Structure formats: structure tokens, C-alpha cells
Amino acid sequence: MTDITVPQLGESVSEATVGEWQVSEGDSVKKDDILVELETDKVSVEVRAEADGTVSKISAREGETVEIGAKLGELDTNGDGSKSQSGSKDEGKSKGSDKPKSRSGADEGAQESSEDGTGSDEGELVEARVPTMGESVSEGTAGEWQVKPGDRVEKDQTLLEIETDKVAVEVPAPEAGTVEELLVEEGDSVSPEQAIAKIRTGGGGGKTAGKKEKKDEKTSDTGTGEGDKKAMPSAKRIAREEGLDLKEVDGTGKGGRVTKADALKALEKSGETPQKPEAKKEDKRELGEREERVKMTRLRQTIARRLKEAQNTAAILTTYNEADMSAIMSLRKQVQDDFTDRHGVKLGFMSFFVKACVTALQDIPAVNAEIDGDDIIYKNHYDIGVAVGTDKGLVVPVVRDCDTKSLAQIEKDIIDLGKRARDGKLTIEDMQGATFTISNGGVYGSLMSAPILNAPQSGILGMHKIQERPVAINGEVKIRPMMYLALSYDHRIVDGKEAVTFLVRVKESLEKPERLMLDI
Structure with a gap:
């Protein structure tokens, strides 16, 4: 007997909602057959059969919230699960009476089958x-x-x-x-x-x-009598609470399923507030004409708990610096056309930041490490998580082996991951295993912030808005495009000197991009 369990759901994702089961108890399945689909706030995950067998038990029902490793059901890999069930039924028929009995059969038939111990358990x-x-x-x-x-x-x-x-x-x-x-x-x-x-x-x-x-x-489920439209449980709940007609909603999930994000987007278009479906009306308690108390959603509770756990577990400290972006902006302007013609993508800022971080991580390996109990695990690979904003929320896909890739290849990877993130096509593997994270709050206008660590990583770099400011250069005041940089780090394994040195290395690589080209 093999347990069907919830697989890893990606970096910082700890729970999911059970979708529609593709099988029933007693069904025979082949290895890699899809058993059920799980929905998280970031991706949809298919749970597949690990071997040939019979689904002997389904423990988690549609709409139930489950955590990583939780038991979803049982798979009988001995191949005798369905046979034993049918065998006991046949045995009950032959020994109980000449006529086959259903579960709604007469009391006499039920008594007979109970007496000989071979019939059903009515x-x-x-x-x-x-x-x-x-x-x-x-x-x-x-x-x-x-x-x-x-x-x-x-x-x-x-x-x-x-x-x-x-x-x-x-x-x-x-x-x-x-x-x-x-x-x-x-x-x-x-x-x-x-x-x-x-x-x-x-x-x-x-x-x-x-x-x-x-x-x-x-x-x-839909609040409109529409039962044939495939939708995830969270989308059905929103539709039921808000009277949303799922027939009018385009599904972006697998097989055209309507996801929670699709339902919220449809509500926004119809003029409803996106927060409204998250809380049941009975969870609201009026405090007065100008205030309203609404119970936190489970997703928001989970986010709050994980952020607080990161703060409680790690000794988070943030150090700041600033970088003059003139050199990179000038280089991009000079080579943009040739770069695009050669590689088919534009040269952006993010590839420079990824390369600058890799150089700094190689110099300061503690920032690329993590704590595991009483041990420190130093990573000799450089897989950088790059935050991408989508309609469903912020996701952090991972660009692998950044130390071996060119600026062009990094740009292509980021564009590909960003497109798949917005289309909802990221896989769990795409978001697992980052050794360091870059968060770009500048695209939303943030001038300065202190990012929180993405556990178990020991460092995260915060990028911010490029803004022209007066700076003193060789005794003269110049107007330069400046960006504040913030490095949050785990002070348990990264010393202050190491953190400051790391950020200075990043600053130097950005202000003199030729250092990246020459590997110095």
C-alpha cells in the first residue's frame, strides 16, 4: 500500500487546495496517471500515480486545504485491491441468498450476510x-x-x-x-x-x-445553476458568495479551468472590490459607520505566519548603499540595437544585477549559504530567484547556474520565466532551489525598503527606483541616475563586514560594468 501525498509546492508555498479528483476509489491506474490537481496561490500542481495499482482510499476531498506531505489517499500497488472488494461482494451474494443484495436490501438479507461474516457491513x-x-x-x-x-x-x-x-x-x-x-x-x-x-x-x-x-x-456551486463549468473550489466559493456567473469567466487553468485569480479578475471588471470574495459575509462585524471588521483569509494568515516565522527564526539585519546607474544606462544605449539583432532580446537591467550578485556571492560565500540545524551548507552553485509580478500575485522563479550564463542567456531565461509566470504555466521545479533572491520593488516606484529573507536563504537584495539626484563627484555637484540598494541578511552566519563588502561588490560591478565582462 502506497500513500498518495502532497508533493513539494515551490519556494515559500506551504499549502494548497484540493481540486477535482480524476479517479474514484476502486479505479485502476497506471504509473504517472493524473490522480488529482492541487491549486496554490501561485501554480496548479498535478499529483500523479507513482506506480500501477488501484486507488483504495481517497482521504482529502475537493476544496480541502492540505499541507506539503499531507496524505491525500492510498494506492494499492499489489494489484489485488479491487479484486478483494469484488470478491467479498460475490461471496456475500452466494452465501447470503440466491439473489444479489444491494445496500438498500431487506433487513433479513443484511442479517444473513452479517451472521456468516462474509457479506457486506450493513x-x-x-x-x-x-x-x-x-x-x-x-x-x-x-x-x-x-x-x-x-x-x-x-x-x-x-x-x-x-x-x-x-x-x-x-x-x-x-x-x-x-x-x-x-x-x-x-x-x-x-x-x-x-x-x-x-x-x-x-x-x-x-x-x-x-x-x-x-x-x-x-x-x-456557481451561484447561477451552472454545474458543467470546470472551476477550482476557491473559484466556486467566490462565485457562490458573490453571485458570479462562471459561464462568463474565461478559465486560465489547466484544461480551461476557472481559477481563484480568474474569479477575482472577473469581479474587478464588474466593479466589485477584489477583497470582498476573500471573506464570507458572516465573518464581518460592524464597528460603526466608518469601520468594519473582516476575518483574515487563510491565505493571508499563512503569509502573515511565514513572514513572522522568518523574522523569529533568522537574525535579519539590513545594510544599504547606492549605485550610480549612468554607466549601465550609457552601455545599454550604445549596444541595444546590436544586442537585440544578435540575441533576439533586449538588454535589460536585471541581467546586470544577476551577474553582479553572482560575482559578490563568489567573493562572500556565506551569503550564498543556509543554516541546517547546527550545520552551515555552503552552495557551490548560483541559482538566483527573480521576483515576477503577476495577476495572481508575486512569484519567484529561479534562473539556474547564473555563473555559467551570459547576459543574453540570463535575459532570455528571465523573459521566458516571466511570460510563463503571467500565463500560469510555471512548474514547481521552476520555483525551487534558489540560493539567493533579488526583489525589484523599483518597478512599483519604491525608493527604499528592507526586504524580508526568503527562508532558508541567508540573503536577499532589494532593488529600487532609479531617480536622478544631485551627487558630489570630484568636488562638483552632478545630477546622476541613482538607485538605492538594500541587502537583508541572516546575521547568524553573515557578519556585518561580509554583508557590507557584498553590497560594495554589487555597487562596483554596476557602476563599472566592464568588471563583469572581464570577470574581475
């Missing part, structure tokens, strides 16, 4: 238990029950949702049947594997009622 009392709630999560809070004692439920129907400090976890019904007893109340603290309800299996109405419920849910 009439048994089963417990619904709290599933695993993610790594390092040991307890949660029971939310509002979706059912009550006496209600008919279908297998995998949501009974209630458990809130943790990281994710919201749905507790599904383990079997179809009748809810006999609720063991916890709303607001109670619960832990993984704790029994929260008892369900009596069997009866005639459970399965039918479950199907009807799913059908109703499908038609109400």
Missing part, C-alpha cells in the same frame, strides 16, 4: 474519526455540524469542518448510513484519530440522498 456501527490535520498539527476546533442524529448520509459526505491554526479539515462519513450519535459539540477541541460520531450503516435511503445532495451542490 447494519454495523462505525465511527467517524478526525483525519490527520497536517504536519505538527495535534489538535483542532470542531466547527458547525452539517448533520444531526437521524440524518441519512452518503459515504464521504462532509459531517463537519475542523479548524486548526494552519488548515481547515473536513471530516467525511466513513460509510453510507444513518447518523446515530454525535460525540463532540461545536467548539470542542479534537485530535487526530479521535471518534466524533457514530453511524449505523445500511438502509435504503442513504445512497440516494447522497447523490441528490451532490447534484444540488454542483448546481449551486
